[in-house]
Amino acid sequence: MxxxxxxxxxxxxxxxxxxxxxxxxxxxxxNFGIDFTGGTLMEIDLKEYVETSQVRNITDKIDPSASIMHIGEEKHIVQIRTTENLDNEARIKIFNEFKDKYNLDEQDLVRSEQFGPAxxxxxxxxxxxxxxxxxxxxxxxxxxxxxxxxxxxxxxxxxxxxxxxxxxxxxxxxxxxxxxxxxxxxxxxxxxxxxxxxxxxxxxxxxxxxxxxxxxxxxxxxxxxxxxxxxxxxxxxxxxxxxxxxxxxxxxxxxxxxxxxxxxxxxxxxxxxxxxxxxxxxxxxx
Structure with a gap:
């Protein structure tokens, strides 16, 4: 050797x-993620566990590299983190797609905000x-x-x-x-x-x-x-x-x-x- x-x-x-x-x-x-670049974070209560692949059917339209996490005790809440700076209108449009597909209410949009890279x-x-x-x-x-x-x-x-x-x-x-x-x-x-x-x-x-x-x-x-x-x-x-x-x-x-x-x-x-x-x-x- x-x-x-x-x-x-x-x-x-x-x-x-x-x-x-x-x-x-x-x-x-x-390829810096949202933690370093800033971007948009959304949390939506889907009332059930939904596979990441199904969530991506919607999120890929805005950012194919968006980070998807399931949070909450029963993993019913999906957290979407994207480096795209989505304004309020764009975030509402995304939520409406989830709302129509999973029969959600307005209050099921748990969190929706933009933040910087600080x-x-x-x-x-x-x-x-x-x-x-x-x-x-x-x-x-x-x-x-x-x-x-x-x-x-x-x-x-x-x-x-x-x-x-x-x-x-x-x-x-x-x-x-x-x-x-x-x-x-x-x-x-x-x-x-x-x-x-x-x-x-x-x-x-x-x-x-x-x-x-x-x-x-x-x-x-x-x-x-x-x-x-x-x-x-x-x-x-x-x-x-x-x-x-x-x-x-x-x-x-x-x-x-x-x-x-x-x-x-x-x-x-x-x-x-x-x-x-x-x-x-x-x-x-x-």
């Missing part, structure tokens, strides 16, 4: 995805600050617990994971909203875990050799921990996939970036973090 020797291949794969995502983000922009900006800014503080804290901890080379490698792998998730969202035009921010913060905490497991094994193995062959040490450490990393990620992914398949749309908004992030985190802990550590050790006394 010569993973470290093939680091250019692994790096090229990641760079290709990230560069494509960045280029598309700059050329056509990220809350989204606040969420974004706090998320960036949280990620920055978490990154600095992890760098300090890993540098003290191990040494600086481990800390730098782990943080680069962490940045890689976040960029991969953002790139996937950019490439496939998936809406970025509040659950996405929460998922990214979860990925930041989760993805560092596998890297630390590999680094801990490297630290133990490096004590038992007289010749500091960093490539061989890293390869042996990856080989000894790879089954643990893959099995741990698989059990986590099974739970998240079940949530994605069976959950409501709000849960899917949270679990999708988790799926991508955990896959990226498992990949980076094996193919990115350790090769970077070897590179740092070979090029200087870090």
């Amino acid at each position: 010569n993973i470290v020797q093939k680091r250019k291949l692994w790096t090229s794969i990641s760079c290709a995805i990230i560069v494509l995502g960045i280029v598309l983000a700059f050329t056509r922009g990220l 809350i989204g900006r606040e969420i974004r800014n706090k998320a960036l600050i949280s990620i920055l503080l978490a990154t600095i804290g992890m760098l300090i901890y890993i540098s003290i617990r191990f040494e600086l080379s481990y800390g730098i490698s782990a943080i680069i792998a962490l940045i890689h994971d976040v960029l991969i998730v953002l790139s996937v969202y950019s490439i496939f035009r998936i809406p970025i909203n509040s659950p996405f921010v929460a998922a990214i913060l979860t990925v930041v905490g989760y993805s560092i875990n596998d890297s630390i497991v590999v680094f801990d094994r490297i630290r133990e193995n490096i004590k038992t050799v007289t010749k500091k062959d960093y490539v061989a040490i890293a390869n042996d450490s990856i080989k000894q921990t790879i089954s643990r990393s893959i099995n741990t990620s698989l059990t986590t992914l099974i739970s998240i996939i079940a949530l994605y398949i069976l959950g409501v749309e709000a849960i899917k908004d949270f679990t999708l970036p988790l799926l991508v992030g955990i896959l990226a985190g498992t990949y980076s802990s094996i193919f990115i973090a350790s090769p970077i550590w070897v590179l740092l050790k070979e090029r200087g006394n870090i």
